[in-house]
Amino acid sequence: MPSPNLLLTGATGFIGFDVLLKALEEGWVVRAAIRSISKSGSIVNHPKITALGRSDRLSFVEIPDICDQNAYEEAIKGVTHVVHLASPLPSPFLDPLTAIYEPNINSVNAMLRAAAKEPSLQKLVIASSVFGNSPFPPDVSQHITAEYRVPNLPGPFDSMMPAYCGGKIAATNAIDTFAKENNPSFDLAVVFPGFVFGKDQRALKIEDFMSSTNRILLGIITGKDADSPMPAGAVHVDDVAKIIILALKDGAPRNIGTTVPHVFDKAWDIVEKHFPKAIETGVFTKGSQATVPVNWDASQTERDFNLKFKTWEDMVVDTAGQYLELSGKEKA
Numbered sequence: 001m002p003s004p005n006l007l008l009t010g011a012t013g014f015i016g017f018d019v020l021l022k023a024l025e026e027g028w029v030v031r032a033a034i035r036s037i038s039k040s041g042s043i044v045n046h047p048k049i050t051a052l053g054r055s056d057r058l059s060f061v062e063i064p065d066i067c068d069q070n071a072y073e074e075a076i077k078g079v080t081h082v083v084h085l086a087s088p089l090p091s092p093f094l095d096p097l098t099a100i101y102e103p104n105i106n107s108v109n110a111m112l113r114a115a116a117k118e119p120s121l122q123k124l125v126i127a128s129s130v131f132g133n134s135p136f137p138p139d140v141s142q143h144i145t146a147e148y149r150v151p152n153l154p155g156p157f158d159s160m161m162p163a164y165c166g167g168k169i170a171a172t173n174a175i176d177t178f179a180k181e182n183n184p185s186f187d188l189a190v191v192f193p194g195f196v197f198g199k200d201q202r203a204l205k206i207e208d209f210m211s212s213t214n215r216i217l218l219g220i221i222t223g224k225d226a227d228s229p230m231p232a233g234a235v236h237v238d239d240v241a242k243i244i245i246l247a248l249k250d251g252a253p254r255n256i257g258t259t260v261p262h263v264f265d266k267a268w269d270i271v272e273k274h275f276p277k278a279i280e281t282g283v284f285t286k287g288s289q290a291t292v293p294v295n296w297d298a299s300q301t302e303r304d305f306n307l308k309f310k311t312w313e314d315m316v317v318d319t320a321g322q323y324l325e326l327s328g329k330e331k332a
Helices: 014-025 037-044 047-052 096-117 160-182 214-221 237-247 264-274 276-280 299-305 312-326
Strands: 006-009 030-034 058-062 081-084 123-127 187-193 195-197 234-236 255-258
Touching: 006 014, 014 030, 014 047, 014 237, 030 037, 037 058, 081 096, 096 123, 096 160, 123 237, 160 187, 187 237, 195 214, 195 237, 195 312, 214 264, 214 312, 234 237, 234 312, 237 255, 237 299, 255 299, 264 276, 264 312
Parallel strands: 006 030, 006 081, 030 058, 081 123, 123 187, 187 255, 195 234
Antiparallel strands: none
16 A cells, blocks of 8 residues: 555545545545544445545544544654644533533644644645634624634633634634744645535445534424524535645635525525426425524635535425435435
């Protein structure tokens, strides 16, 4: 096997698995960091991986604790490029401070610490979130781009969304401080995705499909009413993965937004248009997720990379369509 030239963290995740597929397709030799080496078999034997015929370009390294400040020092050795995706998502089942806020900061600091010590490194791409440089609560009057920054939130954090936003903001500011104070020899890029939806390349059964942010969208079309509003801003998983791979190239921008405006409950109108039979048979029923408007503008990314982001309609159609396929229901 040739020597790995790309370290990828979060390879078992919704975005990470798509990035892994695209990286292998592009010819990268990938060292995937996973929390337990026991998960490597399910990745290397996944039909999407075997179909590529490039399992000889994939190896694994175990990182049990992504917040350990020495977590990546061995994993990063000898690689020229890194994509850092591993971080906790907001969940009502996690402690806001110790399982959401602090890990989002500590995992980034651990990667920066390792990167600073690795002479072979040429490019580090870190996935943040549109919440990583946005005011909280959202301020619709503020025009936000990838270069915009906000001060760290003071806390305390007693619920998931303030904790998640606070962690992402602090991590983004820590990246900027690191770059300013250390003047690293490697290039650094930060990608800011919105809520990520679309076809989950990992999913082989319906249970797999429900483990991603797609569950937010699915709630709207399967009769669930959300308890609290969510900020606007979404992106197709294909677009995030594509942009992350493009960000590895020389000359890519330092700050990269990947999000389009959307209104959550318009998902129902899209389902009515594309899946009338699933509504008629009761597979899809109308729920609700209130949307808080956010003025996040990622159009510069479309110009920089000469592409057009997929729409909210694309995200809904792909997510709903895969749900029907995995649940054994008819699409038409």
